[in-house]
Amino acid sequence: MAEKTIEKTGPAAGPETEQAAPPPAGTGTAGAGADKAGTGADKAEPQPRSVRVVLFALMITMLLAMLDNMIVGPAMPTIVGDLGGMEHLSWVVTSYTLATAASTPIWGKLGDMYGRKGSFLTAIVIFLAGSVLSGMAQDMGQLIGFRAVQGLGAGGLMVGVMAIIGDLVPPRDRGKYMGMMTGVMAVAMIGGPLVGGSITDHLGWRWAFYINLPLGAVALAMVTSVLHLPKKKAEGRIDYLGAALLTVGISALVLVTTWGGTEYAWDSAVIMELIGIGVASLIGFLFVQKKAAEPILPLHIFANRNFSLMAVIGFITGFVMFGAMLFLPLFQQSVQGASATNSGLLLLPMLLSMMAVSMVAGRVTTATGKYRVFPIAGTVLMVAGFFLLAQMDTGTSRLTSGLYMAVLGAGMGFLMQVTMLVAQNSVEMKDMGVASSSATLFRTLGSSFGVAIMGALFNNRVQDVMDDRAGALGGKVTETSAQLDAASLAKLPEAVQDAYQHAVSSGTHSAFLLGAAISVVALLASFFVKEIPLRGSGPEDRPTVIAE
Template sequence: MATTSAAGTGAAPAPDTRNAGGVGFRSDRGPVLLAVMLSTGLVALDSTIIATAVPSIVRDLGGFSQFPWLFSIYLLTQAVTVPIYGKFADSLGRKPVMFFGIALFLIGSILCGAAWSMPALIVARAVQGIGAGAVQPMSMTIVGDLYTVEERARVQGYLASVWGIAAVIGPTLGGVFSEYVSWRWIFFINLPLGAVAVWMIARRFAERVTRTRHRVDYAGVALLTGGFSLIILGLLEGGVAWGWASTQSLVIFAVGVVLLVAFVFVERRAAEPVLPLWVFSRRVLAGSSLNALVIGALTIGLSSYLPTYSEGVLGTSALVAGFALAANTVGWPLAASQAGRLYLRIGFRDTALIGTVFVVGGTVLAALLGENTLVWGAAGAAFVMGVGLGLSASPTLVAAQSVVGWDRRGVVTGANMFSRSLGSAVGAAVFGAIANATLADRFAHPPAGIADRLPRSVDASSLVLGGHTRSQQPAVAEYVRRSLYDATHHVFLALVVLAVLGVGALLLMPRRSEQLTFE
């Protein structure tokens, strides 16, 4: 049975279990690695299933203009809780934090499956996100505890396989449930997987913990959550519920910025800040966090709107759209499994920079998708982008973990996961604003021939997503389809811009690995 320590401040960690019988499943640490992979699979499967089922959810519950909230609220609550879990993990241990996160995630999954309206589903997703905030960072932190930098090059292959399996199973189940059963089962399927993960961790992972007293930075949590919630609210509802230049928008954005500025001042004085500002004070840590921010936004942009493009514009089924998106999550783990070997030879930053070449290429291919492109074109763009993300994400995270000691590794890992979740949350809001604004403009200025037959609402796009075009007049259905193409095309163009900007984040990191020292 593998053992690690969770010593608190000033306490010495337990004997190191690294290099204990190799890296594979038959080693002393093998059962723990398998348990971590199962826990990671809990989040991996959910992320691939929900993206495919969004059109079916919109068809059932309505509210196309609100569907970005399904991603934003989940990712926001995940983001703001990640640093808290990281702090607790460094003082209470990894195991209890992981158990709490899985339990809350499963409760949220039950609530999601029972949701009766889009607002109810959004609230349930918030609960689910609070639980997910513990699962992924704790998995990565445990791996950082058990394995050396060299060993993690091999372990990345095992962890990457989880996303590869989820890439195949997730979209397939999402498409099957959406078409033949019910989208609600995409949430209920989490229950048996979560039960197995808890059982494995309880039996196989043991840690000796020196418990320490801690103070929760409630003020920091409130300011961080409130600030980003208002900004996301303004982005998603601006131009839809109220005008961009209206009093509501100006007040919401202004108050959001004020709360975030106040958060910075509070964190400087907090005894145990929820997000210590020192994690952004070194080039390695700052570059890693900024890269995670960009990766999060790119991932959510593609996973949110590629299925919408495939189903709404190309007219594919949910199952086929799921396979198109799966190409991204297949390319990601394949590249991540090789990234470990590569960064040991040429360094963390150069490996990630190679990845950005693929990322930019993939986003350009997505932007070139036309109204009548074969679905294989969409899958190809997703695969290329996935390869780039796989080569960029792993090296930068390992680099950040490598420059700190055990007692700070949980905070650093949590900060990196926070940045990725925040990027996804804000990215979902920004891309949602772009899509909603495009659709609102198209529906407000339709051709004269169909002006009196076209619903004056962004949610008119459900005519396409819901598969009801046969009951509509061809001219109306075609205009809705073209409007939806314009919306997704504008999102893909934004992905290109974001991918190019992401190169600058990586240039903050030192080029040579021997420069990665933390003072």
């Protein structure tokens, strides 16, 4: 006997409403199917077990999406040794990032127009196909192309997970499940590099991609068999022109942040041209969205104050979080003498704090229906955490840096799930996909800008300090690399080692101060968030399973 999961909630409260609107007839994840079920659907007993099974499958998919880059990173040197093409190595990451960022809004819109389940399954299949092809690559060019295919699928994974949770779970209950997803992300960040290094050493780098297959197969089977959502028939056609303009604009901006200050100088012709192309494409995209029957990114959702504020806070969270993930291991290896493996483990205070706080915040949101305090508390802790990290120097102990990281992790934990929750609660059900994809996109773009800008500031500061402390020899070292691990650092003369440690300490000080300053903007934005009551979690709001 088939089962169908039905969401009986209507659209979330609008930007100025003080309570949720009653659900209109025919809305929810079952659509017309709910109407056909008649009174039987209304009297069915809730079956939360089936929803939990779906959510378990979604957690596996989230793990799949988060683990990939974390696992592949440690395999990069081995890949270059096998395939060659060192000069194109950065494109292994860039092609994946570009495809993910550019496709994210499109996946969200496809789910809204044609049904969430079909688009989500398609994204999983594309991701797995890209994983297989990447593992079979025979040269660097093939690997770069297949990584783009993988990234295209990855763009739909996180969007699909968050949008399906939005379909199945009322806002009042959604916080605890999104807290669980944040926990999965933290597990991936902790375990990914360790698993990736172990797989590469014992099975070979190709298994860094093949490892996605068993996880993906489990997720695919569970989603196919358990998740029953209605197929939708869109009245309009997808906005191909808008999709093309948005893709070009996002790609240009990501390339600017990826190449600027590394491949090309910030004031080079290539970077200036990319900036011009990106700005022109996005301006054209805005004009197209105003006239499109089915816009990729409906501009009316930004009229909602809470949604726009979550976009800003999400962008800044991505900006500073990935900057911290980049520079903390570097500080630990270069200044505190940790190995590459240990530097990953030394991030545990931040990641465990983030996971624990996110879980608690989700449960409190479910119990009380209140959430406004969390973005305020999160941004306060984020500012404090970055300010504390900026005080670290060559004499800072691992215990002290761990405590500082725990403060930052707590701030991240308050923000990671609440930004998505409030963004989804600020739109109608028909825009759930684009709300989820927009929140994901802004965080992704924030991470690209954060890594680029904080990285440029760090590298410039390291160069200046090395020139001052070690003279010509210091300049030669930083020309070779501004990021040396503990083993490479030990081979340098003692005077240069001391100069480099002070340079890295000074560089991270500048980067973390920038993180604190940027976080103040998120803090100011959080005070303007309006407490729109979440719909309750009574029987009328829960997903139910209807026998057909």
